[in-house]
Structure formats: structure tokens, C-alpha cells
Amino acid sequence: xxxxxxxxxxxxxxxxxxxxxxxxxxxxxxxxxxxxxxxxxxxxxxxxxxxxxxxxxxxxxxxxxxxxxxxxxxxxxxxxxxxxxxxxxxxxxxxxxxxxxxxxxxxxxxxxxxxxxxxxxxxxxxxxxxxxxxxxxxxxxxxxxxxxxxxxxxxxxxxxxxxxxxxxxxxxxxxxxxxxxxxxxxxxxxxxxxxxxxxxxxxxxxxxxxxxxxxxxxxxxxxxxxxx
Numbered sequence: 001x002x003x004x005x006x007x008x009x010x011x012x013x014x015x016x017x018x019x020x021x022x023x024x025x026x027x028x029x030x031x032x033x034x035x036x037x038x039x040x041x042x043x044x045x046x047x048x049x050x051x052x053x054x055x056x057x058x059x060x061x062x063x064x065x066x067x068x069x070x071x072x073x074x075x076x077x078x079x080x081x082x083x084x085x086x087x088x089x090x091x092x093x094x095x096x097x098x099x100x101x102x103x104x105x106x107x108x109x110x111x112x113x114x115x116x117x118x119x120x121x122x123x124x125x126x127x128x129x130x131x132x133x134x135x136x137x138x139x140x141x142x143x144x145x146x147x148x149x150x151x152x153x154x155x156x157x158x159x160x161x162x163x164x165x166x167x168x169x170x171x172x173x174x175x176x177x178x179x180x181x182x183x184x185x186x187x188x189x190x191x192x193x194x195x196x197x198x199x200x201x202x203x204x205x206x207x208x209x210x211x212x213x214x215x216x217x218x219x220x221x222x223x224x225x226x227x228x
Contacts, residue, residue: 025088033081040077041094064184101172105147114139117215135186147205
């Protein structure tokens, strides 16, 4: 479909058995310099006993290779390309993480609902920011900061519950993994809509919440029907 674009600096997951440090460094610098997004290095994947494991050492890590390495991650994030280059030069395999609540918030929805919402928003000619796809079948829509605090009330006004339809807002105190970060053996985070000059100005959550809530509600109803 017209809205699915090629991910930045990453091939299809099946073709990338290993994550290259230069891809991560280049991506981190580009996000800081071209988009003015803060970035910070997270954990990374390493091979241990023939399997890829998170550098944190936890056998049951929930997000292997894609979470902060220390509790003060928010203060370590930087919008400087030079600082990002230095950070990833010291840890070439580190994941690229972006704090939310600063230059953008993210609306987190199931992947199937996300694609349905994208199709509706394209038909409606609504403004769209970048959108990521994660290996655990989620999509994150980048919107203006402050959105996470509004999500529950906006969805309630539409007669739905954000929790019930699995629509989440990520704002201050949270972060997202950016392409080409890989999450364990599940695959790489990719762009469904990559950053371009055309979507530099992000939409307000109120402009996109209607299609997103509709799509998530439909997905939740289908899920209940399958389980009944």
C-alpha cells in the first residue's frame, strides 16, 4: 500500500542475521542531527552459549537488547550528533532508544489496528508523523508531546476505554526503540512511515485519535469474537 515505506538503513529482518554497529551509530546521529530527537544508547545483543542474549544478563529479559542500561537514562540522552557519535563509538552494538515526552509522544497500538488506521487516515488526508513497527507486532505513531496525558480522556469522549481497546500513550518518563534496533531474535524495529521532510511537523493527537481508536476498537471486537 502507498503508506508503507522502506525502513531507514535496515534491510528486511530475515536478511540481517546480525546488527551492525555502523548502522546503529549512523541512525543515532541522523535522528539527533536531522530530526532533533534526543537519543541514548541502550543494551545490546551478544552471543552466549550459542544463543543471542541481552547484555543485561537476565535470562528472561522482556526486551532483550532494547532497554536502558541504567536508571538515569533520561539524563544521559542527547540531541547532539557529536555526543551521539561518541556514545555509540564506545558501545557500537547498543540499541538506539528515543525518550518520549520531549520532541514527541507515541501512540502505541496493535499492528493490525495500526495498518487499518493508516489506511483510513490516508483516505481522510490527515497529517501523519513517522510510524514504527516493532517485532512484537505493535505500531507507534509519533505525535506532538503532551499526547500521552490526553489519550484516556480523548478515547473516553469517543465512547471507548483506551485500556480495553489496547491503545497506549507513551510520554514523559518513557522511551521507544528506533530502527534499526533489534529486539532479541524477534527481528528489527522498522519504519512503517519513515521520517521525511514532509512529516517533520508532527500532528496533534486530537487529529489522529479518532481513526486510531476506531481501528483499535474493531481489532478488540474481532479478538473477542475469536475467543468466544
